[in-house]
Amino acid sequence: MPPLLPSHSAVSRVTAVIPTLTRSATTSAGTAVTPNKPPPSKDHYVHTYSPEAFPLGYSVSSTHAGIKKKSGALDLGILVSTSDTPTSAAACMTRNVFKAAPVTVTSELLRSSNGRARGFIINSGCANAVTGKKGLEDAWSMSKSTTSQLPPSDAKESDAGTLVMSTGVIGQHLPISSILEKIPGLIQTLDDSPKSWLDLSKSFMTTDTFPKLRAKTFKLGDRLVRLVGIDKGAGMIAPSMGPPQPPHATLLGVIATDAAIHPEDLQNALNYAVDRSFNNITVDGDMSTNDTILCLANGAAGSTDHQGRETAEKMKELTENENPQEFAIFKEQLREFAEELAQLVVRDGEGATKFVTICVKNAPTYEVANAVAKSVANSSLFKTAMYGEDANWGRILCAVGYTPLSPNPISPTSVSVSFLPPSSSSNTEPLRLLTNGEPEANIDEARASELLKEEDLEIEIDLGDGKEEAKVWTCDFSHEYVTINGSYRS
């Protein structure tokens, strides 16, 4: 399929399209942006970027619409592609039977537009899930109201709409009139400053303790392209997401790039990346009704710079068929970036004090490796032991043993388990606990305790029968998790 190639430069139009575009931050390159007080232990996960770090051709804004109870808390945000080329859009969404209204609406929008979008609107504080017909009407209103108030697009994508995401309490209706009232203001204040990006990431937050924003620049051919990613956790995290047809989402995330990628190929690349990142994290084993990862590619890269000056010819939409090498680079960069974003959610898992990597190797298939790693990662007993810094590796074995596999290819006498020390450690030897189903005679409990005091833990499970490997990332299970979730609605 030939890529669509509009003939005009995009960014020079930005100030016209966005009425009151405030570009203050773009003039203060490198200014540190301070988020709303994350706890000191999490502070280093909040990264700040200079304006050049963000993809070209996107503007964002956010506000308080009264969905969250806390006065002034950001709970409504929008992102709009300002590129004059059509924006490709792809999504991976929850496989939960009870799909939230925004999941259904976003799926339909992507189908009817053949994978094109103007941008998205997101709210936090209310998931608009299990809300019946009114919920669906509300999600459509959010989308349509935003699209109708955007200035006409030069990209000539009549079907391209505004995708919708919601996160928060299930089974309650959105305060839809408050939301609709805020949309004109959001559009008025659209902007591409680092502060606005960070604020957008705050509007994703529910029980998250820090905003999750990442940016990355890499070379695609001789052209620099950029990725920006936002996501949120921090509970009901055990995603299993597939492409939206048939529609199948409260992990929410978005990755936007100024590369140009054909929609079908963008979906394929996103499926690949999500299967190896977001679908391999778990906080509590609860697969949400709202999990959604959006991916937008507006093709604004390289044609202009951050000051809106023309710098190069427009990028053509990549397809895997026509540009296998460049596509492979994009796909791998997307996977790596998705992995980084996914891990941030685990870093901020509700009540989490540990970041645990479960690596299962020498498995007969990837699926077996993945299922075993998830079985351990979801075990409450394993997770509480990690919280207690207790080298109770028997619980690891127990969870390996009850992995629901049929037929079950695991041979107990082939399984070996080790704690892996952090790469910064002076002793990089793995601490072997079990070899071929036999416990090690003299486990160095002192070293085990020392390893367990680290924030980052890594467990290696060798099934001893095959060549395949999978990694899953999880966190521990703490008193704080119970506190947070015992009174989520209060």
Place this chain on the structure above:
Amino acid sequence: MPPLLPSHSAVSRVTAVIPTLTRSATTSAGTAVTPNKPPPSKDHYVHTYSPEAFPLGYSVSSTHAGIKKKSGALDLGILVSTSDTPTSAAACMTRNVFKAAPVTVTSELLRSSNGRARGFIINSGCANAVTGKKGLEDAWSMSKSTTSQLPPSDAKESDAGTLVMSTGVIGQHLPISSILEKIPGLIQTLDDSPKSWLDLSKSFMTTDTFPKLRAKTFKLGDRLVRLVGIDKGAGMIAPSMGPPQPPHATLLGVIATDAAIHPEDLQNALNYAVDRSFNNITVDGDMSTNDTILCLANGAAGSTDHQGRETAEKMKELTENENPQEFAIFKEQLREFAEELAQLVVRDGEGATKFVTICVKNAPTYEVANAVAKSVANSSLFKTAMYGEDANWGRILCAVGYTPLSPNPISPTSVSVSFLPPSSSSNTEPLRLLTNGEPEANIDEARASELLKEEDLEIEIDLGDGKEEAKVWTCDFSHEYVTINGSYRS
């Protein structure tokens, strides 16, 4: 198969068989037996029985073998059938790939004896799981040492051995020499007093806060028969147990009866009962390496009374084929008794403050109903909400929606959810939350809060498509759960 019928009365021999049988408690019928201080809130779950309540032809004893750290804590016990008729034995054991050594040994003993046993030996404090060859040797030693020291049996069951159960930490070796040293003393002090039964139930305990002992008498034909049941939880509870061939099993339990049931039929009745009781409880979703429910039937009923006087002809071994009506009564009594014992484990779930019944009705199949109920019962978010007495029913729906079913027959628009009030409540109307996928317009939150303050909660999920029903029992997820399991080995 014709039942084996030895010709002699059993109980008159008991004092001869058991050298120093102390029968003090049998002379103090109805005397209350005080356990080791359960918390006041759990005290009423400790039942006491008069000597007549226990099945005839069994003797028990227990001791401290130093497996548990606490000085004097009972951690080793035995039960021996003193009947001179062969004792049928059946077991349902874990399906975890890593079967603990005692599970393997018990399976082999039952296979080689065609379902006969002399009794069992149990230890708590160490699970003897994932302990390799030495673990297997230790389990065999426990069994063989006990059997070899028992007086010869009139029942002429040369192959009948002593079954083995262990519970506690995984991956550590038993202090086998301390255990073996204690066996002669255990045999010396065998006894059938209420205190000894209660002590045996204490020797099962790990994180349990109260001993779990139940007894029941019912009529089978014109004969009174008795059941005694002991079990223990309280974590790593999500059993999935099947018959021991092929061998599959830290839920431990035993049900002993003085009815006479053929071994194959006893196994069938136990499978039926366990599938509808122990396999339908969950504390934390962790299926143990050691789960075992034993069932013993020694046929001592009715031939003698508790004072050893002959009262009737010996009972013939029941089979389903030859005695369908009586067998049906036995099977249903066993199921009901197993349900009571299974619920006790949930009552004492680690850190539990709530007892929650999940009833799924109008499902297309029992398997669907059961899978949906378990999905909700295992949801950490649901369980923390119950702990917090938060009517966050969205989490119920969420867990219904991610039940792993393929194909998935659940239609979101057919699902209804209610809180059921306790039977003691003045308002017995269900509190409807969701009808056919639509949330109720004005949920009475005050009544929801009131219902959630009860210790016993019941949730009804109507799938609206079918006739099948399943019940699953679970508890909430509390701070105390995390405390208990964060430092289990310390």
